Amino acid sequence: xxxxxxxxxxxxxxxxxxxxxxxxxxxxxxxxxxxxxxxxxxxxxxxxxxxxxxxxxxxxxxxxxxxxxxxxxxxxxxxxxxxxxxxxxxxxxxxxxxxxxxxxxxxxxxxxxxxxxxxxxxxxxxxxxxxxxxxxxxxxxxxxxxxxxxxxxxxxxxxxxxxxxxxxxxxxxxxxxxxxxxxxxxxxxxxxxxxxxxxxxxxxxxxxxxxxxxxxxxxxxxxxxxxxxxxxxxxxxxxxxxxxxxxxxxxxxxxxxxxxxxxxxxxxxxxxxxxxxxxxxxxxxxxxxxxxxxx
Numbered sequence: 001x002x003x004x005x006x007x008x009x010x011x012x013x014x015x016x017x018x019x020x021x022x023x024x025x026x027x028x029x030x031x032x033x034x035x036x037x038x039x040x041x042x043x044x045x046x047x048x049x050x051x052x053x054x055x056x057x058x059x060x061x062x063x064x065x066x067x068x069x070x071x072x073x074x075x076x077x078x079x080x081x082x083x084x085x086x087x088x089x090x091x092x093x094x095x096x097x098x099x100x101x102x103x104x105x106x107x108x109x110x111x112x113x114x115x116x117x118x119x120x121x122x123x124x125x126x127x128x129x130x131x132x133x134x135x136x137x138x139x140x141x142x143x144x145x146x147x148x149x150x151x152x153x154x155x156x157x158x159x160x161x162x163x164x165x166x167x168x169x170x171x172x173x174x175x176x177x178x179x180x181x182x183x184x185x186x187x188x189x190x191x192x193x194x195x196x197x198x199x200x201x202x203x204x205x206x207x208x209x210x211x212x213x214x215x216x217x218x219x220x221x222x223x224x225x226x227x228x229x230x231x232x233x234x235x236x237x238x239x240x241x242x243x244x245x246x247x248x249x250x251x252x253x254x255x256x257x258x259x260x261x262x263x264x265x266x267x268x269x270x271x272x273x274x275x276x277x278x279x280x281x282x283x284x285x286x287x288x289x290x291x292x293x294x295x
Contacts, residue, residue: 006241014238014250017231022257024227025095026265028087030219034212037091038202040220041083045195047224052188052233059185067180070173071189078170079194080201086163092156094268099258100139100278101160106251107132107284108168128284135280136161138273183236191228252286 031040049056063071090098107129139157170190177186202208238250259278262268270278 010238010241012238013234014242015253017235017238018250018253019257020226020231020234021251021254022099023261024223025090025098025258026261027219027223027227028090029095029262029266031216031223032087032091034216035209035220036206037084037087038198038205039208040223041087042195042198042202042208043217043220044223044228045079045083045191045198047221048228049188049192049195051225051229052191055184056188056192059182059188061181061185063181067177070177071186072193074170074173074177075190075193076197077166077173078190080197082163082166082170083194083198084201085159085166089156089159089161089163092153093160095262095266096259096268096270097139097157097262097274098160099255099262100274100281101136101157101255102164102258103252103255103278103281104132104136104161104284105164105167107281108164109171112168112172128287131280132284135277135284138277138280183239184233187232187236191232252282255282 028040028044035043086098110125111129136157174186174190199208255278259270263270
């Protein structure tokens with residue numbers, strides 16, 4: 001495969017990863033008709049772990065004690081903490097609201113890098129951070145504008161926003177691992193470790209149930225195959241052939257696809273404030289995704 005075709009495939013797979021991530025909230029909302037948060041998230045990770053198990057064993061490398069601690073920390077923050085918060089928030093809000101709020105992740109990463117990695121932010125970048133924060137506030141405070149259809153909730157929006165800080169912490173923790181280990185192997189190890197932690201937490205909090213309809217199981221499997229295993233596999237392959245600064249642009253497909261699916265499939269409605277907030281968040285996310293081109 002020549003370089004041009006390889007880059008074309010990389011762009012396609014990165015775009016596909018962003019779209020796959022955008023389906024997660026829709027399938028989660030469908031699963032919530034029968035499952036609770038613990039069951040949905042745990043079974044989602046189990047499905048993803050099964051798919052990624054060949055990667056885990058074929059690409060296995062030994063971790064030092066410090067790397068293993070970092071791996072477990074990243075798995076704990078990125079599994080039980082992030083997804084339990086995120087999907088509890090999804091229960092209390094709409095797919096479209098949750099999807100748009102997820103768009104703040106690139107901005108939170110930029111802010112975290114400034115504080116923890118001592119990366120300098122210029123005035124324009126601080127202004128874009130403020131714009132993204134304003135967008136999140138507008139979405140959370142947007143009034144219910146329809147008497148029919150699913151309605152957003154302030155508590156749910158805030159929980160989804162809080163989960164993005166956990167996601168940023170997981171990314172920062174795993175960044176050091178990716179410098180020393182294979183990306184696919186680290187991804188499979190993180191998901192497998194997160195699955196074990198989630199399973200223990202779910203059993204301790206409330207025993208898992210297994211008698212669900214095919215619709216609920218299909219939604220969970222779709223989350224595991226598409227929004228977890230498939231998305232990460234596509235993302236990592238594309239990232240290996242395109243600079244990260246360019247690849248990060250495709251993260252912005254997730255909030256757009258998620259919001260569109262929420263409105264088209266579940267007949268959700270976005271009020272004017274939520275639409276403006278979404279535009280502000282996505283605009284700031286695009287800015288931070290491409291800013292390295294002009295550095």
